[in-house]
Structures are given as C-alpha cells and as structure tokens.
Amino acid sequence: MLVVSAHAADYVWRAGGTIAKYIKNGAEVKVIVLSYGIRGESNDLWKAEGATAESVKSVRAGETNAAAKILGITGMEFWDMEDYPIVFTREHDERMVRAIRAVQPDIIITHDSFDVLNPDHNQTHDFVYRCSIMSNSAGVRLEGTKTTKQMRLFGFEPHQTELSRYVPGSFIDITESYEQKVDAMKCFKAQSHLIEYYTQRAFLRGNHARRISGNNTYKYAESFANFFPVVGGELY
Template sequence: MSDKSFVVVAAHVGDFVWRAGGAIACHAELGLKPIVVCLSYGAYGESAKLYEDKAMTAAKARDIRREEAENAAKILGAEIHFLGEEDYPLRPTAEMFETTVRLLRKHQPAFMMTHPRVDPSNWDHVETFRFAVEARQVAQAQGRPWGEIAGAPQVYCFEPHQPEICEYVPDTYLDITEVWEQKFAAMQCLKGQVSLWSYYKGVAEKNGNLARRRNFGSALYAESFQRVFPTTMNRLDPV
C-alpha cells in the first residue's frame, strides 16, 4: 500500500460519514490512507435521538458517539482522531490546533477535505473550515518545532446540509457507486442521527444523477465537492 494520505477535518463525528464517506472508502481502496480528525463528538447539538432516553447525559452521549464514529471509520478504512472539544458552540483550543498541524506535517496529505466556509445554520462548520485552512497554512510555515513542513494540498469542501444558503457551488462530482454499500453501512453506525440515513441516501442519488448528466457515465451514487484553491493542469480535457 502507498504511504500517501489525505486528511478530513470534521466538526462533529457524523460529518465525515454523511458528506465524505464515499470519498474516504474509494480512496482507501486506491491505496491512500484516510486520516479523519473530529473536533467534537457532537454530543450537544448532533445527538438528538440519544436524548430520547431520559437518563442520557452529555458524557454518555460522547461515549456513544465516539464508538459510533470508530465503527464507521473502521468500515470506511480510515484512521480517526478525536480532539474532544464540546460542540454548539465549537471553540477549538491551541492544543487542538497544534495536534492538527503536527498531523498534517507527519502525514503530508495529498489533499484535504472539510466543511465549506459559509454555513449560517451551523457555525461549528464555519469554525471548522477556518480551523482546517489555517492549520494547512501553519503546516507550511518554517520555524515551528512541529516536524517537517507540509506542502500545499488542495482543500475540497464537502456538501453542506443546506447548500442553497451556504454559497456552495460544486465543481467536482465523485462517483461512489462501487463503495456505496460501504458508505451506507458506515452511516448506519450513527444511531444517534437515524433521521439522516434516508436523507443522505437521497443526496447521494441526486448527485449520482447530476454526475451522469455531466459525463454521460453510469454513476448511481455520487458526492459533490467545491475546491478552495485553483487547480494547476497541463491540459483542460479529462485524461
């Protein structure tokens, strides 16, 4: 297996599954090592189903969500890191930032994935975008005693829950048909957010339809992404 990797920075433990689970699984099969960084467990704002149990506490919810995410990451073939901050609101610490910069320098990712820069319905996602892009910047800075400097990987923003209010204009569709069952199995690990299983199945089908129309292919399921930085190419037509 190649020692190349990519890094996914997510606000809450479910985000990497709903929005990039297919990308994680298919690139893992291609030999890239997926590194998932979860800034929080989503124990306050993203675990509504769990609180139907009147005995539920935030501490219990964190433990449950961690186990769910570990199971999902295993199915997708990802290494996962939990930075453990509270959510709603998410306020990353200096220690979390250094840990992430060190990970970027250690793994030298081919690309990164995170939330889009605009999301008025979820400021945790906005904070995570800033955190991820700033960590990328600092990972390139000389003088920090945090390991060999990293390169400047492309950052792919994954599709938000309400793209129409997030200035989200996808420029990349990824056919995930071959790994769809894997992604759906990972989604089903997230029992704290059961209501999203059918929703994100619908999103994948919608994107599959759009992907087919773009290249006359056969995609049944796809994920969409928006690049943050320009891409340098030596030809404009697909190779």
C-alpha cells in the same frame, strides 16, 4: 488524505463514499474528529431516560468507530472538544499544524466555508484552512515537524446546499463504495433522519455526475467544493 470533521458523523454523511473508495484503492487516509457532537448533533440520545454527557459521548464514540470500521478507516483521532460552540485556541492551531505536517497530505477534506445551519462547521473550516496555510510556511517553526507543500483542499457539501451558497467543484463517483457508505450511515442512531436524506443526495449527485461527464456508469456520487482552481497543462 487528511479528513477533518467537526462532529462525529459529518465525515460519514458528506465524504464516506469517497473515503472508502480511496482506502479501497490503496490511499492512506487519516480522519480527525474534533468533537463527538454531544451538544449539537445528538438530540435523540438526550431523549433517553437518564441521559448524561458521558452516556451520550459513549454512544457517539461507539457509533463513529463502527462507521469508521465499515469504511475501512484505521487512522482515526478524536480530540474530544466541546461543541456548540466549538472554540479554537492557539494551542489547537499548533496541534493541527503538527497533525498536518505529520501526515504531509496531498488532499485535505473538511467543512466548506459557510454552513447556514451550523456555526461549528464554519469555525472548523476557518481553523483547518488557516492551519493548512501555516503548515506550508517555513516561518511557522515547530520542533520535530517538516513544512508541507501546498496540498489540494476540498469542502464538504453542507446540509442546506443553496442556503449555504455552496457551489460543487468536484463530483466523485462513489458507486463502488456506496453500499459501505449506507452501512456506515446506519451506525448513527441519533441521526437516523439523515440516512434517507444522504442516500437521496448520493443518487441526485450521481445523476448530475452522469449528465456532466456523459459517463453512464456513475450511479452515486458525492460532491465537494474546491478551495482552489484546477491547475494543469490542458483544459479538463
């Protein structure tokens, strides 16, 4: 599994339970954090006396490393890009294609196609989607890399779900990793207001997961957008 997060905490709020669950069950998971979210997602840290870009970055790096440790992530990569706005060049495209081809993922999780509140998330969606398609193309020649097979792609649930025209395609039961997710979320001091929000969201999605599946053991869940339809030999 490859997870690409625009900012330092996005992967925790939106997929932390799923990531921890996959790791617990033996999956290899790599997380790429494109930026520390210094300009766009660190407001509380800037209120500290004498705050600088370096001091904010150092706090954010510490927080996201602590969260990753709680979730069991060992494969973290930081690109340290500037955010607000995040700007992708052809060099970034090549770097991401190389990263995807190195991992050869069965699953990629990143931002969904539209987030009404965060243009960086939209840009990251376009970037990862474009690079995933390029990774599959034999014509995109990059020395030392091997073309990928079509992987399954999933989008994070955006913060303002309805305003972002988000439609859940998959509900993942995270009951077994819910406590890890909560502990990981608590690492982000500058965004403490989001902890309660995403705790409630896991409860709400757990309710939906139970109702849709009839499985009453699902207490907490995360939802994701499916970039592609489900394919198989039977309806399920």
